[in-house]
Amino acid sequence: xxxxxxxxxxxxxxxxxxxxxxxxxxxxxxxxxxxxxxxxxxxxxxxxxxxxxxxxxxxxxxxxxxxxxxxxxxxxxxxxxxxxxxxxxxxxxxxxxxxxxxxxxxxxxxxxxxxxxxxxxxxxxxxxxxxxxxxxxxxxxxxxxxxxxxxxxxxxxxxxxxxxxxxxxxxxxxxxxxxxxxxxxxxxxxxxxxxxxxxxxxxxxxxxxxxxxxxxxxxxxxxxxxxxxxxxxxxxxxxxxxxxxxxxxxxxxxxxxxxxxxxxxxxxxxxxxxxxxxxx
Amino acid sequence: xxxxxxxxxxxxxxxxxxxxxxxxxxxxxxxxxxxxxxxxxxxxxxxxxxxxxxxxxxxxxxxxxxxxxxxxxxxxxxxxxxxxxxxxxxxxxxxxxxxxxxxxxxxxxxxxxxxxxxxxxxxxxxxxxxxxxxxxxxxxxxxxxxxxxxxxxxxxxxxxxxxxxxxxxxxxxxxxxxxxxxxxxxxxxxxxxxxxxxxxxxxxxxxxxxxxxxxxxxxxxxxxxxxxxxxxxxxxxxxxxxxxxxxxxxxxxxxxxxxxxxxxxxxxxxxxxxxxxxxxxxxxxxxxxxx
Ligand SMILES: Nc1ncnc2c1ncn2[C@@H]1O[C@H](COP(=O)(O)OP(=O)(O)O)[C@@H](O)[C@H]1O
Ligand SMILES: [Mg+2]
Numbered sequence: 278x279x280x281x282x283x284x285x286x287x288x289x290x291x292x293x294x295x296x297x298x299x300x301x302x303x304x305x306x307x308x309x310x311x312x313x314x315x316x317x318x319x320x321x322x323x324x325x326x327x328x329x330x331x332x333x334x335x336x337x338x339x340x341x342x343x344x345x346x347x348x349x350x351x352x353x354x355x356x357x358x359x360x361x362x363x364x365x366x367x368x369x370x371x372x373x374x375x376x377x378x379x380x381x382x383x384x385x386x387x388x389x390x391x392x393x394x395x396x397x398x399x400x401x402x403x404x405x406x407x408x409x410x411x412x413x414x415x416x417x418x419x420x421x422x423x424x425x426x427x428x429x430x431x432x433x434x435x436x437x438x439x440x441x442x443x444x445x446x447x448x449x450x451x452x453x454x455x456x457x458x459x460x461x462x463x464x465x466x467x468x469x470x471x472x473x474x475x476x477x478x479x480x481x482x483x484x485x486x487x488x489x490x491x492x493x494x495x496x497x498x499x500x501x502x503x504x505x506x507x508x509x510x511x512x513x514x515x516x517x518x519x520x521x522x523x524x525x526x527x528x529x530x531x532x533x534x535x536x537x538x539x540x541x542x543x544x545x546x547x548x549x550x551x552x553x554x555x556x557x
Numbered sequence: 558x559x560x561x562x563x564x565x566x567x568x569x570x571x572x573x574x575x576x577x578x579x580x581x582x583x584x585x586x587x588x589x590x591x592x593x594x595x596x597x598x599x600x601x602x603x604x605x606x607x608x609x610x611x612x613x614x615x616x617x618x619x620x621x622x623x624x625x626x627x628x629x630x631x632x633x634x635x636x637x638x639x640x641x642x643x644x645x646x647x648x649x650x651x652x653x654x655x656x657x658x659x660x661x662x663x664x665x666x667x668x669x670x671x672x673x674x675x676x677x678x679x680x681x682x683x684x685x686x687x688x689x690x691x692x693x694x695x696x697x698x699x700x701x702x703x704x705x706x707x708x709x710x711x712x713x714x715x716x717x718x719x720x721x722x723x724x725x726x727x728x729x730x731x732x733x734x735x736x737x738x739x740x741x742x743x744x745x746x747x748x749x750x751x752x753x754x755x756x757x758x759x760x761x762x763x764x765x766x767x768x769x770x771x772x773x774x775x776x777x778x779x780x781x782x783x784x785x786x787x788x789x790x791x792x793x794x795x796x797x798x799x800x801x802x803x804x805x806x807x808x809x810x811x812x813x814x815x816x817x818x819x820x821x822x823x824x825x826x827x828x829x830x831x832x833x834x835x836x837x838x839x840x841x842x843x844x845x846x847x848x
Contacts, residue, residue, distance in 0.1 A: 456651050548664050548665045548706050
């Protein structure tokens with residue numbers, strides 16, 4: 278058998294694996310974490326009584342579930358409001374981050390001046406500014422939280438995108454230079470596609486941050502029906518299962534955002550290493 | 558500088574036309590006490606249809622010389638002309654294709670779209686791009702793989718895609734920097750045979766960097782032997798093996814003689830202390846001495 282035929286066979290096998298993996302593998306991949314999740318829930322449910330943990334310190338999953346159903350109307354209103362803040366901030370922060378990244382990647386002087394600042398700013402606990410944005414925009418105004426979220430996601434998005442735009446295989450640049458490509462062509466055909474995986478990595482971080490920013494931002498003030506306010510006020514009047522139910526919703530929101538980014542990445546970057554083999 | 562009249566395949570090509578003309582070229586990296594002179598006093602003329610290999614110890618400036626010809630970096634001294642123009646003008650006029658040791662394929666593009674990349678840069682129409690990529694992929698025998706992604710291919714196949722891409726716009730000159738250096742011996746020999754086929758069919762002038770003596774002798778019409786740093790041309794050996802080169806070529810007695818001649822030339826650089834290039838006529842006599 279020729280080497281060619283061998284390679285062809287290998288490729289066909291890889292493709293079959295990919296096709297099979299697309300759904301079957303993904304579902305199979307979801308089984309182990311699901312088992313762990315259920316096991317933890319069961320353990321939680323039955324060990325609390327045995328350990329004598331007070332109900333108000335940590336309610337059982339069944340109690341939280343009951344609160345979720347009971348508080349449906351309040352919670353869905355809260356989650357819509359808070360998700361809007363998170364998404365608004367996410368959109369503004371990502372947009373500005375990407376724009377800043379293109380500017381810094383384009384001009385070397387800008388990069389040398391801005392990138393260290395951005396990397397340093399990345400480690401600032403921006404949530405600490407929440408009381409300040411409340412003063413600026415008013416605590417009832419969702420823009421207060423959007424500003425916090427935008428600021429939180431701006432730096433990781435910018436820093437990652439700059440990396441993606443600049444950390445390009447030097448040989449690829451030589452190749453483009455050899456066919457006298459313009460800077461614009463190099464940007465479009467090499468730098469931008471190279472930056473996409475970096476951008477998606479940043480987006481995954483950013484979605485998680487956005488929910489944290491919005492909910493924690495609301496701890497410092499916001500309308501009564503916001504998710505963060507709901508959590509603090511229910512805890513204040515000792516309705517802990519309701520507070521827990523809202524926390525569960527906040528977690529679900531973060532995970533939901535993350536999964537959306539993951540799905541978009543799968544579709545947008547079918548060529549990327551992380552998407553090559555669905556099954557191991 | 559008088560060029561030896563080429564024998565072998567070039568004789569079929571009408572009046573000698575200089576595709577590459579290098580006069581007194583040198584390249585120094587850095588400044589001051591830390592400066593590294595990678596190349597010094599390079600004189601080399603390459604005619605249309607030739608297959609010229611550059612061989613020499615690692616770090617002797619082979620890649621640098623290829624980059625000078627391609628105007629990917631400027632020379633610090635001397636002049637380099639490609640197709641009768643300064644190298645920079647030739648690069649801007651897209652007069653050469655280049656292949657590196659790594660295939661440098663874009664992961665996000667299918668094989669066919671990788672081949673089309675330079676054509677897109679040059680503003681070819683979509684139909685023209687597709688026509689040419691199909692043609693080039695059948696030239697390198699990868700027509701069935703045009704919709705696959707590079708990572709689904711073996712190393713040898715990826716390098717063939719890189720060759721197809723370099724040839725897609727019919728450049729008169731093909732620059733290759735150790736294109737098969739990362740391949741195993743078997744694949745490399747097969748790729749050598751295929752490259753010979755491509756060279757014959759396209760009539761492209763090829764400048765080929767290698768550190769493999771057998772590869773240089775098998776492929777080339779001339780082998781340029783370079784000395785260690787600073788890189789200089791120490792000998793140019795005409796390879797008068799019959800064309801077309803086939804698997805049997807590697808069994809010819811003359812083939813072994815030429816391999817020995819190149820090896821000796823590479824070894825002598827030490828004894829001669831990297832002495833300047835001997836003139837072409839003397840080199841030819843030396844090389845013929847092995848006949
Ligand atoms: N961009 C560069 N900057 C500094 N030194 C370089 C650069 N490129 C090559 N050199 C030096 O020039 C010499 C020749 O390099 P190169 O042309 O890559 O050699 P070869 O391809 O023959 O192995 C080496 O000593 C290398 O260190
Ligand atoms: Mg090299």
